[in-house]
Amino acid sequence: MKRVKIVSTGSYLPEKVLTNHDLEKMVDTSDEWITTRTGIKERHIAAENEATSDLILKAAKKALEKANLKPEDLDGIIVATITPDNTYPSTACWVQKGLGLDNIPVFDIAAACTGFIYGLIMAESLIKSGLMKRVLVAGADTLSKFTNWEDRSTCVLFGDGAGVAIVEESDDESGIISRCWGANGNLGDLLIQPAGGSKMPPTKETVEKKLHTVHMEGNKVFRWAVRYMSEAALKVIKLAGMKGEDVDLFIPHQANIRIIEQARKYANIPPEKTYIVIDKIANISAATIPIALDMAIDEGRVKKGDILVFDAFGGGFTWGAILLKW
Numbered sequence: 001m002k003r004v005k006i007v008s009t010g011s012y013l014p015e016k017v018l019t020n021h022d023l024e025k026m027v028d029t030s031d032e033w034i035t036t037r038t039g040i041k042e043r044h045i046a047a048e049n050e051a052t053s054d055l056i057l058k059a060a061k062k063a064l065e066k067a068n069l070k071p072e073d074l075d076g077i078i079v080a081t082i083t084p085d086n087t088y089p090s091t092a093c094w095v096q097k098g099l100g101l102d103n104i105p106v107f108d109i110a111a112a113c114t115g116f117i118y119g120l121i122m123a124e125s126l127i128k129s130g131l132m133k134r135v136l137v138a139g140a141d142t143l144s145k146f147t148n149w150e151d152r153s154t155c156v157l158f159g160d161g162a163g164v165a166i167v168e169e170s171d172d173e174s175g176i177i178s179r180c181w182g183a184n185g186n187l188g189d190l191l192i193q194p195a196g197g198s199k200m201p202p203t204k205e206t207v208e209k210k211l212h213t214v215h216m217e218g219n220k221v222f223r224w225a226v227r228y229m230s231e232a233a234l235k236v237i238k239l240a241g242m243k244g245e246d247v248d249l250f251i252p253h254q255a256n257i258r259i260i261e262q263a264r265k266y267a268n269i270p271p272e273k274t275y276i277v278i279d280k281i282a283n284i285s286a287a288t289i290p291i292a293l294d295m296a297i298d299e300g301r302v303k304k305g306d307i308l309v310f311d312a313f314g315g316g317f318t319w320g321a322i323l324l325k326w
């Protein structure tokens with residue numbers, strides 16, 4: 001069976017940049033604490049009138065243009081996000097509208113920071129099953145809109161942005177070689193937006209208590225992230241019959257530089273083959289990996305035939321990794 005490959009990428013980061021020094025004026029924190037504990041220096045913040053679908057549209061148009069494709073050439077759109085424009089319709093429907101399409105199947109998936117990997121695996125299986133030929137997979141989040149800007153333990157960690165990949169059947173050896181994905185809902189309460197859903201619909205009180213923003217037990221999340229990301233990276237490398245040294249570029253989810261470092265070491269991937277952009281973009285949940293991939297391509301870090309590994313972990317908990325030949 002033929003492999004499935006990424007034929008084009010695009011990304012978009014909102015114009016406004018919020019630095020650690022800006023945050024020093026907002027909460028009791030310091031550039032030194034944020035940099036040493038997380039690796040983050042700055043993050044991009046969406047404008048008030050910029051929704052998640054607006055960021056995706058900008059990234060999608062770039063990816064289509066690069067591949068010399070028109071929106072009509074797409075058979076489906078998958079959007080991975082936990083910050084949708086609305087609960088319904090799906091953000092994918094707004095993206096479809098923005099691209100001027102009106103009949104292909106489109107849908108959202110909610111797998112938090114692992115969303116782009118879940119989306120790619122779903123696109124791969126839809127293409128391999130023959131149901132679709134070409135799929136646009138987007139990872140996008142506007143976490144700044146669901147952040148408690150008075151909580152220093154979370155507000156320094158996140159940013160906004162969108163990244164997309166256009167995926168189709170491969171005509172050579174390039175494409176996805178191995179993949180793994182999983183979830184453990186027993187740990188859901190450790191990283192949660194408590195209000196705004198059917199469990200706790202929005203009320204004056206939930207808004208006042210900021211229960212529609214991210215709530216996280218950072219220390220516990222950190223330990224699970226290290227474990228699940230380490231195991232997932234090593235698993236896809238082993239499934240492909242390879243070793244860590246065979247990886248040309250490791251593009252992990254960027255939540256904390258210390259998590260990345262531990263996962264990299266566990267999978268035996270050399271540091272110079274690990275792509276780090278957390279300093280510039282912070283944690284953008286599902287958007288982190290596709291944005292990092294697009295940046296790495298622009299910088300000439302990805303060459304034909306290279307072995308790439310994507311690796312992520314997120315709320316749920318969810319995790320997943322993909323090994324592919326470029």
Ligand SMILES: CC(C)(COP(=O)(O)OP(=O)(O)OC[C@H]1O[C@@H](n2cnc3c(N)ncnc32)[C@H](O)[C@@H]1OP(=O)(O)O)[C@@H](O)C(=O)NCCC(=O)NCCS
Binds near residue numbers: 153216222
């Ligand atoms: C959030 C995180 C950076 C905190 O780092 P940490 O080393 O675990 O720090 P702790 O939470 O133990 O806090 C240590 C101290 O720093 C303080 N602190 C927390 N945030 C701070 C900030 N922004 N600035 C300054 N001090 C801060 C705490 O209050 C605590 O002070 P205390 O010792 O006086 O109580 C880290 O736990 C993490 O990255 N967790 C995983 C997050 C994640 O990946 N989330 C998304 C999953 S995709």
